[in-house]
Amino acid sequence: MVENFSEWFHNIIETADIIDPRYPIKGMGVWLPYGFQIRKNFFKIVTDLMDKEHDETSFPLLIPEEELAKEGLHVKGFEDEVYWVTKGGQKDLNEKLALRPTSETAIYPMFSLWIRSHIDLPIKIYQKGSTFRYETKHTRPMIRVREITSFVESHTAHSSPEEAEEQIQTGIEIYKQIFDSLAVPYLISKRPEWDKFPGADYTMAFDTVFPDGKTLQIGTVHNLGQTFAKTFDITFENKDGQHEYVYQTCYGISDRVIASAIAIHGDKKGLVLPPAIAPVQVVIVPILFKKGAEEVLDKCNEIKDALSKDNVRVKIDDRDIRPGKKFFSIENKGIPLRIELGPRDLKANKIVVVRRDNGEKSELTIDDNLVSSIKDLLNDIHDNLYKKAWDKFNKSLKLVEDEKDIKESIKEGNITEFYWCGDTECGKEIGKISDEDFLGSSEDLDEDTDKVCVHCGKKAKHIASVAKTY
Ligand code: ZN
Numbered sequence: 001m002v003e004n005f006s007e008w009f010h011n012i013i014e015t016a017d018i019i020d021p022r023y024p025i026k027g028m029g030v031w032l033p034y035g036f037q038i039r040k041n042f043f044k045i046v047t048d049l050m051d052k053e054h055d056e057t058s059f060p061l062l063i064p065e066e067e068l069a070k071e072g073l074h075v076k077g078f079e080d081e082v083y084w085v086t087k088g089g090q091k092d093l094n095e096k097l098a099l100r101p102t103s104e105t106a107i108y109p110m111f112s113l114w115i116r117s118h119i120d121l122p123i124k125i126y127q128k129g130s131t132f133r134y135e136t137k138h139t140r141p142m143i144r145v146r147e148i149t150s151f152v153e154s155h156t157a158h159s160s161p162e163e164a165e166e167q168i169q170t171g172i173e174i175y176k177q178i179f180d181s182l183a184v185p186y187l188i189s190k191r192p193e194w195d196k197f198p199g200a201d202y203t204m205a206f207d208t209v210f211p212d213g214k215t216l217q218i219g220t221v222h223n224l225g226q227t228f229a230k231t232f233d234i235t236f237e238n239k240d241g242q243h244e245y246v247y248q249t250c251y252g253i254s255d256r257v258i259a260s261a262i263a264i265h266g267d268k269k270g271l272v273l274p275p276a277i278a279p280v281q282v283v284i285v286p287i288l289f290k291k292g293a294e295e296v297l298d299k300c301n302e303i304k305d306a307l308s309k310d311n312v313r314v315k316i317d318d319r320d321i322r323p324g325k326k327f328f329s330i331e332n333k334g335i336p337l338r339i340e341l342g343p344r345d346l347k348a349n350k351i352v353v354v355r356r357d358n359g360e361k362s363e364l365t366i367d368d369n370l371v372s373s374i375k376d377l378l379n380d381i382h383d384n385l386y387k388k389a390w391d392k393f394n395k396s397l398k399l400v401e402d403e404k405d406i407k408e409s410i411k412e413g414n415i416t417e418f419y420w421c422g423d424t425e426c427g428k429e430i431g432k433i434s435d436e437d438f439l440g441s442s443e444d445l446d447e448d449t450d451k452v453c454v455h456c457g458k459k460a461k462h463i464a465s466v467a468k469t470y
Pocket residue numbers: 420421422423426427453454455456457458
């Protein structure tokens with residue numbers, strides 16, 4: 001699976017009916033009904049968390065060229081990736097309009113109209129919508145796409161740098177909860193100066209590791225400082241009657257996280273879904289014979305009703321196909337738990353349950369505790385996926401003390417950590433030597449540390465890492 005990861009991944013998203021990549025525009029795919037339900041469950045988790053902290057809004061998809069170009073650093077970071085709308089019908093437009101690659105330049109001119117006084121602050125909003133990037137690298141369904149469908153981006157404005165800093169922590173905590181609920185492990189790093197979000201003071205990023213040893217960025221949180229406030233003239237009158245620029249943060253997450261969950265938990269048999277996003281968490285398979293079929297079906301329905309009453313997503317699979325074929329397709333869809341019930345089981349007042357995550361088969365008695373026992377099993381499945389994924393992830397983190405060992409460690413598929421002085425030029429050198437991406441620093445060292453930078457030998461300030469990236 002590791003060797004043919006790419007093939008395995010493509011296969012899984014097609015056979016499990018998640019995405020049809022054959023849409024006639026490169027880098028844009030169609031979410032199929034089953035995939036869309038996974039997506040829906042994912043976004044429910046995301047928006048429930050977002051709603052607690054922000055107000056949802058919706059900004060236009062098109063951004064005037066003039067606004068996009070206002071923040072020099074920002075536009076430079078995106079200039080090769082922007083799709084432009086230049087015509088309205090037959091007529092050339094007076095001004096080019098960009099399909100948003102991200103929404104800072106759509107949102108902040110409005111912030112400048114809305115914010116007058118310190119009582120208007122903080123503002124914390126988010127929106128969910130497509131963003132577009134004209135990717136020139138090889139596109140891959142769900143991983144590198146040209147339309148990021150449902151990018152959830154948050155934008156906040158504050159009256160003090162401390163408050164903005166606090167918001168960064170809040171953003172990070174929210175993202176941790178999202179990844180945890182999908183059992184997707186992550187490393188949080190401060191991206192290096194040369195790779196931060198264009199226009200940001202600094203960027204915190206979450207990276208996870210795919211089975212092929214490449215890392216994927218799955219979420220970023222940016223402290224924008226006052227850069228955009230100055231560009232878009234977003235000021236407020238403070239308590240002393242003076243005008244100040246606001247302090248801003250923004251952070252974004254997309255359905256890429258679903259790709260990670262699929263890649264990380266899947267196995268040879270195909271998709272393995274964490275219960276939190278599985279469209280069907282429990283499937284009940286009646287084992288039917290001519291005799292007693294009705295009683296078996298009645299019991300299956302009874303169990304189904306009891307489970308759905310308790311918010312378990314459950315269905316009965318009574319398709320008239322051979323059990324082997326049926327089990328195969330259930331496994332393929334990644335359904336966490338399969339229940340089998342035949343006349344003999346019914347007589348013994350029990351059901352057979354089979355876990356998708358580890359294939360374990362066991363029996364449960366049909367009694368008042370049945371629903372809670374099944375829910376316990378679903379929790380166990382989540383915990384097992386979580387533990388397995390983190391164990392593997394932690395094993396792929398390797399600290400090397402000698403620069404010579406970096407290359408080899410990356411080849412082995414590791415996120416390779418080392419001591420770093422924090423100097424930009426030095427960091428770029430390390431990135432060059434290893435031929436891979438410099439993820440950033442994940443830990444700050446004490447001032448009295450005796451560790452030294454792997455490249456220059458000066459006192460180290462951070463533990464940083466490089467890895468192969470998507
Ligand atoms: Zn150094």
